[in-house]
Amino acid sequence: xxxxxxxxxxxxxxxxxxxxxxxxxxxxxxxxxxxxxxxxxxxxxxxxxxxxxxxxxxxxxxxxxxxxxxxxxxxxxxxxxxxxxxxxxxxxxxxxxxxxxxxxxxxxxxxxxxxxxxxxxxxxxxxxxxxxxxxxxxxx
Amino acid sequence: xxxxxxxxxxxxxxxxxxxxxxxxxxxxxxxxxxxxxxxxxxxxxxxxxxxxxxxxxxxxxxxxxxxxxxxxxxxxxxxxxxxxxxxxxxxxxxxxxxxxxxxxxxxxxxxxxxxxxxxxxxxxxx
Numbered sequence: 001x002x003x004x005x006x007x008x009x010x011x012x013x014x015x016x017x018x019x020x021x022x023x024x025x026x027x028x029x030x031x032x033x034x035x036x037x038x039x040x041x042x043x044x045x046x047x048x049x050x051x052x053x054x055x056x057x058x059x060x061x062x063x064x065x066x067x068x069x070x071x072x073x074x075x076x077x078x079x080x081x082x083x084x085x086x087x088x089x090x091x092x093x094x095x096x097x098x099x100x101x102x103x104x105x106x107x108x109x110x111x112x113x114x115x116x117x118x119x120x121x122x123x124x125x126x127x128x129x130x131x132x133x134x135x136x137x138x139x140x
Numbered sequence: 141x142x143x144x145x146x147x148x149x150x151x152x153x154x155x156x157x158x159x160x161x162x163x164x165x166x167x168x169x170x171x172x173x174x175x176x177x178x179x180x181x182x183x184x185x186x187x188x189x190x191x192x193x194x195x196x197x198x199x200x201x202x203x204x205x206x207x208x209x210x211x212x213x214x215x216x217x218x219x220x221x222x223x224x225x226x227x228x229x230x231x232x233x234x235x236x237x238x239x240x241x242x243x244x245x246x247x248x249x250x251x252x253x254x255x256x257x258x259x260x261x262x263x264x265x266x
């Protein structure tokens with residue numbers, strides 16, 4: 001694992017958690033939307049917090065795609081699940097939500113899972129096209 | 141009947157999410173290391189290759205289906221059931237599907253990580 005790859009995984013965690021937190025903050029300002037008034041969800045994306053959240057989630061998606069281009073799915077998902085921990089911390093300290101004991105236990109388990117997977121290799125299959133130039137490789 | 145609808149929608153969310161993740165992972169694997177590609181050929185080439193990948197577009201469509209499935213499920217059941225159930229089952233489903241469709245070696249360490257994270261996510265989301 002190179003520093004660049006750790007930065008990409010960090011980007012997945014950070015952009016994902018901040019994006020979700022910003023969406024939550026924005027939707028709290030927008031108020032609850034009922035199914036009868038579903039079209040309000042279209043205008044909700046114009047709210048500044050929601051729009052900022054969407055920008056962050058675009059960053060998350062770019063980092064997630066980059067990580068999947070050089071690591072296994074079964075590596076990327078647990079390794080970046082530390083984002084759930086970050087989200088819980090943001091919820092407690094920035095959004096002032098209650099974090100119950102069961103949530104803290106969940107955080108401990110996620111952290112343990114991340115520790116398990118990141119001590120192993122990030123790629124377990126043979127890559128058919130080693131070069132990034134070979135962009136039109138056949139599926140495995 | 142409402143319970144049946146809720147669990148059917150949770151199953152649909154999990155299926156669509158797993159299919160989306162597998163398709164996205166497969167298409168990114170075919171394209172190759174995006175960071176390397178950007179350094180050698182530029183961002184425009186990366187974007188063109190990603191957006192022209194059928195697997196990527198299908199994966200995004202599956203993710204959109206999962207999102208609408210989630211909205212539907214939330215109209216029938218509490219988020220405290222739908223959120224943890226769908227997220228945890230998606231983690232397990234991804235491990236099984238990655239082994240079968242992406243030929244990843246999911247060893248004991250990865251299974252342990254997947255189970256710990258799935259239970260952890262369920263607890264955090266409650």
